[in-house]
Amino acid sequence: MHIPNGFLDPKVSTGTAFVAAGVLGYCIAKVRQALSAFVPESVLAGAGNIGCTITQGSKKLISSFAENHLMRMGAIGSLIFAAQMFNFPIATSTSGHLLGGVIAAVVLGPFSGSIVIAVVLAVQSIFFADGGIMALGANILNMAIIGTLAAYYIYYIIHKLIRNRIGSYAGIFLAAFFSVLAASIACAFEVALSGTIELSKILPAMASVHAKIGIAEALITIMAIEILKSANFELDGTIKNEE
Amino acid sequence: MKNRPIKIIVLIAVAVAIIAALLASSHPDGLEKVAASLGFGGKAKGTPGVFIDYQLPMFPLPALSSALAGIIGIIIIFFIFRSIAKVRHLGELLKKLLKRP
Numbered sequence: 001m002h003i004p005n006g007f008l009d010p011k012v013s014t015g016t017a018f019v020a021a022g023v024l025g026y027c028i029a030k031v032r033q034a035l036s037a038f039v040p041e042s043v044l045a046g047a048g049n050i051g052c053t054i055t056q057g058s059k060k061l062i063s064s065f066a067e068n069h070l071m072r073m074g075a076i077g078s079l080i081f082a083a084q085m086f087n088f089p090i091a092t093s094t095s096g097h098l099l100g101g102v103i104a105a106v107v108l109g110p111f112s113g114s115i116v117i118a119v120v121l122a123v124q125s126i127f128f129a130d131g132g133i134m135a136l137g138a139n140i141l142n143m144a145i146i147g148t149l150a151a152y153y154i155y156y157i158i159h160k161l162i163r164n165r166i167g168s169y170a171g172i173f174l175a176a177f178f179s180v181l182a183a184s185i186a187c188a189f190e191v192a193l194s195g196t197i198e199l200s201k202i203l204p205a206m207a208s209v210h211a212k213i214g215i216a217e218a219l220i221t222i223m224a225i226e227i228l229k230s231a232n233f234e235l236d237g238t239i240k241n242e243e
Numbered sequence: 244m245k246n247r248p249i250k251i252i253v254l255i256a257v258a259v260a261i262i263a264a265l266l267a268s269s270h271p272d273g274l275e276k277v278a279a280s281l282g283f284g285g286k287a288k289g290t291p292g293v294f295i296d297y298q299l300p301m302f303p304l305p306a307l308s309s310a311l312a313g314i315i316g317i318i319i320i321f322f323i324f325r326s327i328a329k330v331r332h333l334g335e336l337l338k339k340l341l342k343r344p
Contacts, residue, residue: 006286007283007287070327071328072249073324075249075253076252078316078317079255082263082313082316085297085309086259089268093270094271095269095271096272124316132287133290197283202281205277206273206274206277210273
């Protein structure tokens with residue numbers, strides 16, 4: 001549901017761009033904090049005064065950890081980019097493709113996941129003309145923030161309530177389903193607010209198509225997360241930085 | 244060997260892009276379909292881009308062209324994060340070198 005140029009008016013484009021930039025900035029700050037807080041800064045500062053062995057060792061630990069996390073983000077980003085190219089038929093003469101937000105958020109943590117999807121959307125928009133540059137803010141808001149960051153907490157709450165495998169599957173299923181549905185509803189509101197079409201027409205049309213795509217998204221997301229987990233690719237909760 | 248899973252994931256991504264190039268449905272996606280059936284599809288303005296519709300410019304074989312465009316996209320995204328990772332690493336190294344008397 002990449003919105004092309006021309007569907008949004010300047011008001012909605014800039015408004016969504018500001019919201020998207022603000023939330024993304026917060027995500028970047030959270031990820032930076034998580035990556036650098038792995039060794040307390042006070043320890044580093046103190047060690048620097050005494051001798052360089054501890055400092056060098058811990059700094060190396062931080063940077064190699066941060067480096068590895070960023071490489072994981074790149075790997076998951078490229079996987080989701082490739083998966084988004086895979087349009088599958090959903091109804092007569094309609095197709096859908098993976099959003100991937102919940103995959104990124106569950107595997108990398110919600111803030112890193114959100115950044116990854118935003119980068120994928122930016123690359124698609126700049127190099128592949130998939131999603132307009134003027135609509136990039138709206139697309140990031142719909143897919144990287146609503147469809148990734150917000151959707152993650154559906155999984156998080158269900159997984160906290162039902163602490164077993166079923167809870168994890170149910171959480172992933174519902175989070176992935178609602179990520180697509182909520183993103184499509186947000187998209188409908190943005191297009192309607194721009195005066196392109198009446199809300200009463202676009203909202204039911206978008207929601208009904210994307211409810212079907214959402215079921216496919218949910219099934220693919222469960223499979224993908226299982227595969228990534230078995231490849232030992234999931235991070236543990238402390239690094240995920242959920243709150 | 245810490246980077247092994249990362250390499251595997253990127254290789255899977257390449258495989259997915261190749262399969263997508265061969266098998267992906269060419270029907271309009273959800274939003275395009277809704278736009279067309281409600282009659283505002285014409286408002287979409289084409290954007291400039293190097294690889295429009297995931298195709299290399301002026302390349303004769305559509306499936307191969309799409310697979311290559313996908314692989315280029317994978318490389319772009321992976322290298323964005325890789326360069327951030329390496330720059331961070333470089334920053335730490337520089338700090339260490341500068342602090343040394």
